[in-house]
Amino acid sequence: MSLLQVKQVSLSFNSKKLFKGKDLSKKVLNDISFAIEEGTCLGLIGTSGAGKSTLGKVILGIQRPQQGQVLFQGYDIYNADKATQQKIRRDLQVVFQDSYSAVNPRMTAERIISEPLENYEKLTITEQRKRIIELLERVGLSEKDLKKYPHQFSGGQLQRINIARAVALKPKLIVLDESVSSLDMVTQSLILELLNELKDDFGLSYLFITHDIKAAFLISDTLGVLEKGELIELYDSKDQFFSSxxxxxxxxxxxxxxxxxxxxxxxxxxxxxxxxxxxxxx
Structure with missing residues (x-):
């Protein structure tokens, strides 16, 4: 059984009707189907407006589709009971594009990373602090960064904190929504290298949403191309992308x-x- 299965997902957004009886609904996703296996990364490539981020929201349980299913570890995320939904939220994490808007500017790095631990783990203060320091060090920061606020970090450093928060519970799947696109090329390479290392160390799976083909190639095992809400191509290997x-x-x-x-x-x-x-x- 695949870790994630997206089955015939379709989603439309309704617009205001200019004329009586005229349907102005816009189809954003159309009959999308794919799967992600455990321990692998699917790179989802598409230009702006292709529907990539909307699809990410559907997978995260933020935007319910009108048709189709999203199965995570065999469970339909939109029809699971509360206990199962809680487990899904623990095992399914996300790292967004804008590292600054993804955090509370009034919270220190320690508090940002501690959020998922406080929600799902029963740790003592000492145990939690130790875990947070380990996570900071694992993403290339250090204990001295614990009490710093978001404005005291560069974009790349703050994205490392977001990544530390995402891996804190050792989830099964992380949705990376344009997570390196706002960074300079050198920082991008370092973050992609870190993500590859974490994938191996923690046995993670990724959905890497991007418009950057080179970034997708550096991290992905399989590739998909999304265009105007349709998954037009899905490749089992990177070489297939070049022969298409x-x-x-x-x-x-x-x-x-x-x-x-x-x-x-x-x-x-x-x-x-x-x-x-x-x-x-x-």
Whole structure:
């Protein structure tokens, strides 16, 4: 049984009717189906407005779909009993794009990371503090950061705190919603490296939602492409992404620029070569 199963999920948002009897509802997700196996990462690639973040909300139990099912560890997250829902909330965590808006600016790093521990663990003050220090160190920070507030951290450091909070309960699956897109390229690489290490150390699974193909390639085991609310392609390996003849996928491939401006070109063929080389290195 797959850890996460998304089955024929569809979602529409209703708009105000300009004319009587005219349906202006907008379909955001259309018949989405895929699965994530335990210990793996699915990279979900799509441009802005493709429906990626909305799909993330559906999986997290924030936005109920009109049709379809989301099964986590075999349980329908929208029809589970209270005890099962509590277990799902413990085992299903999220890291959002904006590290600053994801935390309370009046809370210290210690308090931010302690939230899930206080909700689900019965630890003494000493045990909890020790666990938080271990988590800080595991994400590349230290005990001296315990009493700092969000404004005292860089964006990358604060995202490490969000990651520490997300892994505090050793969940089964973490939804990473554009979690590195607001960071500079060097920080992105360091955070992706950290996420890969944590995935191996804790046996985590990820849904990595992104518009950045290179980031997806660095962390993902399988790939999916979302376009206008439809999952147009799903790949069991990264190589399949480069052999796809789908016009939207080809356009995504052609949009990748070389790392150094010197090697950038407007010629799509050159971009394809640079990207293909990257895939061979990964």
């Amino acid at each position: 003849k789908h016009p939207i996928v080809k356009r995504l491939r052609d949009s990748i620029l070389a790392e150094h401006p010197r090697f950038r070109t407007l010629t799509t063929k050159a971009n394809w070569v640079n990207t293909n080389r990257l895939s061979k290195q990964l």
